[in-house]
Structure formats: C-alpha cells, structure tokens
Amino acid sequence: MSARDLFTFRNRHFSLGVGLTAAILVVTAIAGFIVLPFAQPWVQFANVWDAICSAAGVPQRAPSVDLTPDKRLSAVVLTSRTLPRPNQEAIGRGATLAQRCAICHGPTGISRADSPNLAGQYSAVIYKELHDFRSGARTNAVMTPFAVNLTDQEIADLSNYYAYLPRLPAYHPTPQLPKPNIVIYGAPMRGIAPCGSCHGSLDNKTGSPWLEGQSETYLKAQLQAFATSERRNDISQQMRNIARAMTPQEIDEAAAYYASQPPDVVKAVD
Amino acid sequence: MLANRKLILAHFWLAFAVFGVALTLGAWQMFIRSPIGTWLSNPELYYRSLTAHGTVMGYVFPTLVAMGFGYAISESALEQRLVGVRWAWAGFWLIVAGSVMAVIPVALGRASVLYTFYPPLIGSPFYYIGVVLVVVGSWIWVALMSINLRVWRKAHPGAPVPLAMFANVAGSYLWAWTAVGAALELLLQIIPVAVGLKATIDAGLARVFFSWTLHAIVYFWLMPTYIAYYTIVPRAIGGRVYSDTMARISFILFLVVAMPIGMHHTFADPQVGAGFKFIHSAFTALVALPTLLTVFTICASVEIAARLRGGRGMFGWIGALPWDNPMMLALAFSFVMLGFGGAGGLINMSYQLDTSIHNTQWITGHFHLIFGGAIVIMYFAIAYDLWPHLTGRELIDVRMIRIQLWLWFAGMIVTTFPWHWVGILGMPRRMAYFDFADSAIAPQALSVTFSAIGGFILLISGLLFLLILARGMRSPATEAGPYRFSLAVHQPVTVPLALNTHALWVTLMIALTVTNYGYPILTLALSQGTSVPAVYVGAQ
Ligand code: HEM
Ligand SMILES: [Cu+2]
Numbered sequence: 001m002s003a004r005d006l007f008t009f010r011n012r013h014f015s016l017g018v019g020l021t022a023a024i025l026v027v028t029a030i031a032g033f034i035v036l037p038f039a040q041p042w043v044q045f046a047n048v049w050d051a052i053c054s055a056a057g058v059p060q061r062a063p064s065v066d067l068t069p070d071k072r073l074s075a076v077v078l079t080s081r082t083l084p085r086p087n088q089e090a091i092g093r094g095a096t097l098a099q100r101c102a103i104c105h106g107p108t109g110i111s112r113a114d115s116p117n118l119a120g121q122y123s124a125v126i127y128k129e130l131h132d133f134r135s136g137a138r139t140n141a142v143m144t145p146f147a148v149n150l151t152d153q154e155i156a157d158l159s160n161y162y163a164y165l166p167r168l169p170a171y172h173p174t175p176q177l178p179k180p181n182i183v184i185y186g187a188p189m190r191g192i193a194p195c196g197s198c199h200g201s202l203d204n205k206t207g208s209p210w211l212e213g214q215s216e217t218y219l220k221a222q223l224q225a226f227a228t229s230e231r232r233n234d235i236s237q238q239m240r241n242i243a244r245a246m247t248p249q250e251i252d253e254a255a256a257y258y259a260s261q262p263p264d265v266v267k268a269v270d
Numbered sequence: 271m272l273a274n275r276k277l278i279l280a281h282f283w284l285a286f287a288v289f290g291v292a293l294t295l296g297a298w299q300m301f302i303r304s305p306i307g308t309w310l311s312n313p314e315l316y317y318r319s320l321t322a323h324g325t326v327m328g329y330v331f332p333t334l335v336a337m338g339f340g341y342a343i344s345e346s347a348l349e350q351r352l353v354g355v356r357w358a359w360a361g362f363w364l365i366v367a368g369s370v371m372a373v374i375p376v377a378l379g380r381a382s383v384l385y386t387f388y389p390p391l392i393g394s395p396f397y398y399i400g401v402v403l404v405v406v407g408s409w410i411w412v413a414l415m416s417i418n419l420r421v422w423r424k425a426h427p428g429a430p431v432p433l434a435m436f437a438n439v440a441g442s443y444l445w446a447w448t449a450v451g452a453a454l455e456l457l458l459q460i461i462p463v464a465v466g467l468k469a470t471i472d473a474g475l476a477r478v479f480f481s482w483t484l485h486a487i488v489y490f491w492l493m494p495t496y497i498a499y500y501t502i503v504p505r506a507i508g509g510r511v512y513s514d515t516m517a518r519i520s521f522i523l524f525l526v527v528a529m530p531i532g533m534h535h536t537f538a539d540p541q542v543g544a545g546f547k548f549i550h551s552a553f554t555a556l557v558a559l560p561t562l563l564t565v566f567t568i569c570a571s572v573e574i575a576a577r578l579r580g581g582r583g584m585f586g587w588i589g590a591l592p593w594d595n596p597m598m599l600a601l602a603f604s605f606v607m608l609g610f611g612g613a614g615g616l617i618n619m620s621y622q623l624d625t626s627i628h629n630t631q632w633i634t635g636h637f638h639l640i641f642g643g644a645i646v647i648m649y650f651a652i653a654y655d656l657w658p659h660l661t662g663r664e665l666i667d668v669r670m671i672r673i674q675l676w677l678w679f680a681g682m683i684v685t686t687f688p689w690h691w692v693g694i695l696g697m698p699r700r701m702a703y704f705d706f707a708d709s710a711i712a713p714q715a716l717s718v719t720f721s722a723i724g725g726f727i728l729l730i731s732g733l734l735f736l737l738i739l740a741r742g743m744r745s746p747a748t749e750a751g752p753y754r755f756s757l758a759v760h761q762p763v764t765v766p767l768a769l770n771t772h773a774l775w776v777t778l779m780i781a782l783t784v785t786n787y788g789y790p791i792l793t794l795a796l797s798q799g800t801s802v803p804a805v806y807v808g809a810q
Contacts, residue, residue: 006767006774013768021526021778024556025549025785032548056789057543059797077803181705184311188701189710194313202312206805 074137074233076128078207083123086160094161097154100146109165114215115142120167120263122200125209127159129233138233167263170213177260180253182246190245195254198238207235216259223251272342272753273351275660277358281338282653282660284362285331286736288369292326293732295319300685300725305706305715307722316702317382322373324385327642329404330369332491335649336445337361337411339494340438342656344415346753347432347501348422354414361414364407372400382807384700386484387452387460389476393807395464398456405449412442430765433517434501434755436772440521441493443776444486444528447783451482451532463804470801474541475794481532482787489528489557491641495604495648496520499568502655504756506597509575514758516567518769523560525775527553530786537624541800546790547621553786554619561612565605572601574759596671600651603679604644611640614690629700632693635686642728643682647675650735657742658750665742674738677731685724688717 009015037043037051045051053060098105101118105111109119118126132138133147134155150158186192196202200210211219225231226243234240243251272278299319301307310316345352352358374396375381381393419431419439431439455476462468500517504510511517533550536542573587581590592598614636617623627633654671658664665671692714697704706715768774794800 003773006771007777011768013766014774017526017768017774017778021782024553025782028549028552029545031552032545036548037545052545055543055545055548056793057541057546058793185309185703185705187708188704189708194311194703197313203314 071232072136074128074132074235075135076131076137076235078124078128078235083127083156083159086123086164090157090160091164093154094157094159094164097158098161101158104142108168109162110168110170111215114217116214116218117170118162119165121162121209122204123159123163124206126162127155128207129209130155130158132233138231169262170215170259174260176262177257180250180257182250182254183257187245187250192242192245195258208238210263211258212261212263214259216255219255219258220251223255227251272345272659274341274345274355274358277352277355277362278338278342278656279660280362281334281341282656284366285334285338286653286739288326288334289331290732290736292323292331293729295323296327297725297729299323300722303702303704304718304722306719309703313702314379314382317384318376318379320700321382321384322376325372325376325401326369328385328487329401330365332494332645332649333404333408333445334365335652336441336490336494337408339497339652339656340411340415340442342660342753343434343438343497344418346659347434347438347755348418349752350418350422350425352414353418353421357410358414361407361410364410365404368400368403368405368407370400371403372397380807386480387455387476389455389460389463389471389473390802390804391807392460392464392471392804395461398461398464402453402456402461405453408449409446412446415439415442428764430762431770432755433511433514433758434497436518436770437493437497437500437521440525440772440775441490441497443772444493444525444779445490447776447779448483448486448490448529451479451484454482455479469804471804472794472801474539474800475791477536477539478533478542478787478790478794481535482529482783483532484535485532485554486528488637488641489524491645493524494652495645496524496564498648498652498655499564499601499604500571501755502652503568503597503601504571504575505754506655507572507575507592507595507601508578509571509573509756511756511758512567512570512574514760514762515765515769516563517758518765520560520563520567522769522772522775523563524557525772526778526782527556527559529779530782531557533786533790534619534624537621538628541794542790546786549786551619551621553782558612558616561608565608568601568605571756594668594672596654596668596675597651599672599675600647603675604647604651607639607643607647607679607682611636611644614639627693629698630693631697631699632690634699635689635691635693638689639682639686643679643686647678647682650675650678653735653739656753657739658748659753661743662747662750663742663745664748664750665738666745667738667741670734670738674731674734677727677734681724681727681731683724685721685728688721688724692717692721 005011006014033052033055034048037045037055043054045054098109104113104115105118109121110117129138130147130150133140133144134150136144182192183195186194186197194202195211198205198208200208201212204210222231223243223246226234226240227246229240232240246254299316302310302316341352341358344350372381375394376397378394381397383391383393383397387398415438419435422435423429423431459471459476459479463471500511531550531554533542533547534554537547537551572591573581575592576587576590579590579592581587614632617627618633618636654665693699695714697711697714697718704711704714704718706712706718
C-alpha cells in the first residue's frame with residue numbers, strides 16, 4: 001500500500017474518481033458560466049468571455065448608471081471609536097463654544113422652545129448631527145447657520161460637552177403617558193423594531209439619539225420629515241424605513257409618549 | 271475492550287449536559303415568541319438565548335458526541351488501546367475552557383451575534399476565541415483518529431480497515447477541512463476587529479468563508495448517525511450489513527461532495543457570482559447520492575434481520591422486525607424524519623425555490639427536523655447502546671427508553687411541521703417577537719402554538735433521556751462484554767486500496783474546494799472598498 005499505487009491512472013478507482021469528478025465539474029461549469037448566462041434573454045453579453053466574467057462575479061461597474069445622489073447624504077462614518085474618550089479640557093472648550101448655542105438649546109442643554117434638548121445626549125449623536133448640518137445632509141433654516149463654520153475639533157468638543165451634561169427633566173413636563181404599542185413592540189410585520197432597541201431604553205445602536213423629554217412638536221416633525229424623505233441623513237435609511245411604515249396615528253402616539261417621559265430610563269453610556 | 275471509559279464518558283456527559291441546558295433555552299425561545307408567551311419587551315434577551323442555544327447545539331454538543339463516539343470506535347473497532355490519551359484529555363479540557371469562555375460574554379449580553387456570527391456585528395472577543403478553542407480541541411481528536419488508524423495499519427499491513435473506523439476517520443477529515451472556513455473568518459477577519467486592531471470588516475467575504483463551513487458541518491453532525499446506521503443498527507436488531515462496499519462508497523462520497531456546495535447558503539448574496547451558485551447547486555444535488563445509497567443499504571440490512579427472524583412476503587417481513595428494540599425504533603423514527611427533512615432540503619437547494627423560503631421559519635423547521643430529529647435521535651440510540659459498556663451497568667428500563675424515543679419523535683413532528691408551514695406563509699426567522707394581534711399574522715397563531723407545545727414535548731423527552739442515563743450509572747453491575755459492530759453479509763477479506771484509505775478522496779475534497787471557492791474568495795479578498803464599519807454589540 002503506497003501513494004504510488006493509489007495516485008496513478010493504472011488504478012481503476014483513481015481514474016474513475018478523478019475522471020468523474022472532473023467531468024461533472026466541467027459540465028456544470030459550462031452550464032453555469034456559458035449556457036445559462038446566454039439563456040437569460042434580458043441580459044446582453046458582448047461575447048463568451050463577457051458572459052463568463054459576469055457569471056463568475058467579476059466586479060463590474062455599469063458605465064451608464066449615475067451614482068451621484070440628487071441630494072446630499074450623510075458622509076459620517078460612526079463606529080464606537082469615532083470619538084476619543086472625553087477629557088476635562090475638551091469638555092471645557094465645548095462649554096465655551098456652547099454659549100452660542102444656549103439661546104436655542106438652553107443654558108443647561110434643556111430647551112425652553114421646541115429645539116431639541118441636548119443635555120446628556122449620546123456624544124456620537126451630537127457629533128453626527130453637527131457633521132450632517134455642516135455638510136448639508138441635514139438642513140434646517142434655523143440650525144444650519146450655526147453648524148456650517150464649526151471645525152472638526154469644535155464638533156468633537158461640543159459633542160463631549162453636551163454628552164457630559166446631566167440629563168435634566170424637560171422644561172415642559174407633561175403627565176407620563178402609557179407606552180403605545182408601536183413603542184413596546186414596534187410592528188414586526190412592517191419591519192419596525194421596538195423604538196427602544198435602538199433609541200436607548202433597551203439598547204442603543206450607535207448614532208440613535210435618546211428621545212425622552214424632547215418636545216412633542218419636534219419629535220413629530222422629525223418623524224414626518226423622515227416619512228416624506230425630507231430628512232434623509234439617517235445612514236442606510238434606518239429611520240426613514242421605519243417612519244414610512246408608521247401610520248400618522250402611531251407617529252402622534254410615539255411623539256406624545258416620548259415627550260412625556262423623564263430621561264432617566266435611558267441606558268447609560270459605558 | 272474499552273480501556274478509556276472515563277475519557278469517553280466525560281465527552282458524552284459533557285455533551286448531554288450542555289444539550290440539556292440548550293434544549294431548555296430552545297423550549298423557552300419557542301414559548302416566548304408564541305402567542306402563549308407574553309412579550310419580554312427586550313429582544314436582546316432573546317438573542318442572548320438564541321446565541322447560546324445555537325452555539326451549543328451547533329458546535330459544542332455534536333462535536334463532543336462525535337469525539338466521544340470516535341474514541342469508542344477507535345478502541346473497540348481496532349481492538350487497540352487509544353494512542354495519545356493525554357492529548358485526548360487536553361482536547362477535552364480545551365473544549366471545556368472554550369465553552370466557558372464563550373458562554374460568559376453571551377450570558378452577559380456582550381456577544382449576542384448568533385452562532386452564524388453575522389459580521390459586521392461584532393461581539394466580545396472572548397466569545398470568538400472560545401469558539402476557536404472548541405474547534406482546536408476537536409482538531410486534536412482529528413489528529414488522534416488519524417494516528418490511531420496509522421498505528422493499527424502498521425500492525426495489520428494491507429488488512430481491511432474496520433468499517434466503523436474507516437467512516438469515523440472520514441468524518442474527522444471532513445470536519446478538519448470544513449472547520450477551516452470559519453476558522454479563517456474568525457482569525458483573519460472577526461477577531462482582529464473584535465480586539466480592536468481593525469474597525470472595518472468585509473462582511474461578504476466573511477459570509478463566503480462561513481458557507482465553506484456551514485454545509486459540511488452538517489455532514490459532520492450526521493457522521494455519528496450514519497456510522498450508527500451501518501455499524502450498530504444491524505447488529506443490535508440481529509441482522510447484517512447488506513454491503514460493506516456500499517457503505518464505504520457512501521462515506522467517501524460525503525468527503526468529496528459535502529465540501530464544494532456550501533454556497534447554496536449564499537443564494538441571496540450579491541457578492542457571489544451566479545455561475546458559482548449554479549455549480550454549488552449542481553453539486554448539492556449529488557450529495558443526495560450517498561444518502562440514497564445509505565437508505566437503500568440500511569433498508570436491505572434491516573430486511574435481512576427480518577427474514578432471519580422468519581419474516582416473509584413482499585412487505586410481510588416488516589412485521590417480523592423487533593419493534594420493541596429501542597435501536598429499531600430509533601432507526602425507524604430517524605428514517606421517517608430524514609425522509610421529510612430530505613424532501614424539504616430539495617426545496618432549499620434549488621436556486622429558484624429557495625427564494626420563497628429563504629430566511630423564513632421554514633429553514634429553522636427544516637434543520638430541526640433533520641438535525642434535532644433524524645440525527646439527534648440516533649445520538650440517543652448510540653448513548654443507550656454504549657452506556658452498559660462504559661458504565662459496566664445495564665440500562666434496565668427499556669420501556670422508559672421506548673417512551674423517550676417516542677416522545678422525541680412525536681415532539682419533533684409536532685414542532686417542525688407547523689414550523690415549516692408558517693415559513694411557507696412568509697414568517698421570518700430569528701425574530702424575537704410576533705404580534706399575533708396583527709391581522710397579517712393572526713392566522714399563524716395556531717400553528718406557532720402547536721409548535722411551542724411540540725417544544726415542550728421535546729423538553730420532557732430530553733430530560734427523560736438525561737434521567738435514564740443518570741439512573742443507568744447506578745443500576746446493578748453487569749459484564750457487558752466487548753463492544754462489537756455489525757458484520758457484513760460478506761465480511762471484507764480484501765478491500766481495494768482506494769476504499770481502504772482516504773488519501774484520494776481527501777485530495778479530491780481539497781481540489782474541489784479550490785475550484786469552487788478559490789476564485790470567489792480571491793476576488794473578494796483582493797477587491798478594495800468592500801469593507802464596512804463594524805457594529806459592536808452593546809457599544810456606544
Ligand atoms: C426542545 C427542542 C428544541 C427547541 C424547542 C428549539 C427551539 C429553537 C428555536 C426557537 C430557535 C430559534 C429560531 C429562530 O428564531 O430563528 C432555535 C434555533 C436553533 N436550534 Fe433549536 N430547538 C430545539 C432543539 C434543538 C436541537 C436538538 C438542536 C440540535 C442539536 C437545535 C439546534 C438549533 C440551532 C443550530 C439553531 C440556530 C440558532 C440560530 O439560528 O442562531 N435545536 N431552536
Ligand atoms: Cu448546506
């Protein structure tokens with residue numbers, strides 16, 4: 001018994017095994033790479049090689065497709081390491097910068113108007129939204145002018161500062177409402193996960209803001225803006241896909257519910 | 271002739287203990303997403319459980335069974351003391367360490383990535399390193415099986431390798447090679463990201479690597495079952511193996527065609543070319559061959575047993591079979607489940623039909639029927655058959671064993687038939703919650719409820735199984751005699767070189783992996799800009 005007796009075409013089993021395997025491979029390859037591609041009347045191939053490349057999955061860029069989007073999209077890449085760990089100095093610089101923001105977002109980061117509260121918001125969120133306002137991926141006549149001239153460093157400092165502020169109760173507290181179904185369950189058949197699985201009460205997916213205590217008007221306006229694609233800075237349409245599948249009534253319920261909640265149910269940043 | 275009983279028992283006990291835990295989690299999952307359970311409000315808990323259940327049932331449990339059984343085969347079929355016992359214990363402890371290391375982050379919610387890993391989702395590095403340790407532990411077993419066979423061959427030049435050992439070693443080689451795909455995915459892609467050396471990952475490439483493992487791993491799970499079909503069942507029911515050659519051909523066919531077909535798990539993936547999907551699909555059709563051969567050979571072997579017991583007529587012999595013998599029951603149940611599961615598999619393997627059931631509950635129904643049903647019921651049978659030889663004590667309560675097997679069979683049918691059905695209706699898999707009040711899904715509530723009830727039956731059966739084994743440790747001592755395997759109608763005197771060695775088939779297995787995976791892996795690995803930022807579980 002030796003390899004020389006086995007790996008030789010004099011060995012019947014070797015020839016049979018190798019021959020059959022090779023034959024099957026060749027036949028299936030011809031079928032898969034040549035016959036079947038041409039059997040698709042809806043695709044045109046210049047020649048056999050073209051068909052083979054297509055079936056092999058050679059990366060190709062179709063020349064006729066214009067990939068530039070008609071509107072600006074978010075270019076921010078968020079990972080859990082996007083922002084360096086905050087230090088006192090960065091927070092101090094952020095506090096100074098934030099004085100310009102206080103008229104609308106409140107001196108403690110809690111807004112008296114319908115601008116969003118920022119105190120204790122996840123730093124990744126502030127960071128992303130400011131970048132998006134600056135690049136034009138998210139626009140708002142009131143907010144945009146304050147973001148366009150910020151530098152990368154300033155954005156990072158502001159993010160760390162607001163994330164550092166304590167989460168105070170909202171300025172216009174309302175009686176706490178019971179959780180509506182759309183918040184508890186989402187709507188699995190419409191592809192909506194429970195809001196809290198991204199927004200912080202169950203789990204936080206990087207880049208999703210916590211919503212508790214925001215103004216009802218603001219929340220509703222954002223959901224409607226996502227639903228109509230007027231706001232489109234959410235990466236991979238995470239939020240647009242959800243808002244579009246929500247009914248107007250669910251939007252009202254969710255906005256009212258979150259506006260009525262104190263911010264202490266939110267998952268802490270670790 | 272089982273010298274290292276402790277080693278083998280340790281493998282089996284650990285296997286069945288973790289099985290018991292995972293089974294309980296499985297039953298809980300069934301309950302929680304059915305209309306009879308109330309919603310947890312936190313899907314994360316569900317995914318923790320699912321990760322633990324899948325990891326244990328997919329990696330730890332079957333690997334330990336294959337290893338324990340493999341050591342038993344090596345000692346009894348070769349009639350030779352196991353060489354490398356210390357290494358075997360080292361492998362065992364690696365698996366223990368790996369399992370503990372993996373399960374802690376899962377329990378803490380730091381690695382709810384499911385057993386298929388799902389990059390760019392990235393969990394705690396300890397989870398992946400734990401899984402790698404389990405695989406490394408099992409590779410020690412692969413090496414030992416090969417070495418023991420080699421030692422035996424030296425002492426018996428040219429003699430036919432006993433079928434059980436031939437098949438066992440084939441299974442170990444298949445495992446060694448198929449685990450390489452997931453190992454590459456873990457070592458080259460996922461672990462560097464999990465420990466923070468990199469922040470992006472090519473998820474498409476990772477899926478291709480995983481598919482390298484994902485198909486043949488099911489044949490690795492299947493191996494102990496097929497070995498039991500051929501080498502235990504005929505002996506246990508008083509028959510003979512109809513054809514030793516046919517058995518060998520089945521096992522070498524598994525080696526050759528189980529590997530180059532994994533891309534049938536990526537039919538819906540855009541990063542793989544349609545031509546390769548077709549080749550994999552075509553080779554998948556071939557993998558039915560060894561199973562058909564096996565079903566034929568085993569039916570013929572069973573018929574021999576029946577006729578030896580005086581059975582007559584075209585079908586009359588079926589009545590003459592020893593139906594009160596647990597092995598006979600297990601085999602019959604296993605075949606019925608294999609039949610239904612195989613029919614479902616025909617749908618999964620075809621490019622077009624697959625689209626209608628892809629990622630639906632059909633898939634989970636399917637693999638529970640085949641794996642949890644046809645395969646695991648034979649694991650039970652193997653344990654029952656080996657137990658007296660391992661403990662030196664008889665399993666007295668045969669009635670209880672029969673009840674356990676019946677419950678597993680009935681439970682599996684009640685669980686998986688409705689599970690398939692709701693899948694056809696479009697119910698997605700891996701969802702933590704279903705709102706059965708929604709009119710779109712309300713009609714499925716009844717089926718899902720049945721499925722959950724089946725899950726409880728399975729839980730009872732599984733616990734009963736553990737109870738029987740535990741009681742068997744304390745029953746009166748007997749002399750079980752040497753552990754023997756079935757004889758063939760024509761015991762092989764000489765076996766052609768190709769059917770007595772694995773080299774040719776291992777070579778073909780590797781060659782086909784290169785032809786069917788080489789180009790897709792290379793292009794994906796070399797093309798730029800295909801990586802995406804990792805999403806860390808629970809991270810900020
Ligand atoms: C009482 C018996 C069992 C029940 C009730 C059960 C239940 C479940 C459930 C509900 C899932 C999740 C499906 C999904 O959401 O996609 C699951 C997944 C799974 N089960 Fe089981 N199971 C049982 C037994 C088994 C057995 C015996 C095995 C194999 C030996 C097994 C292997 C698996 C695997 C590999 C997964 C996949 C996990 C994943 O998709 O991540 N199960 N099981
Ligand atoms: Cu497969």
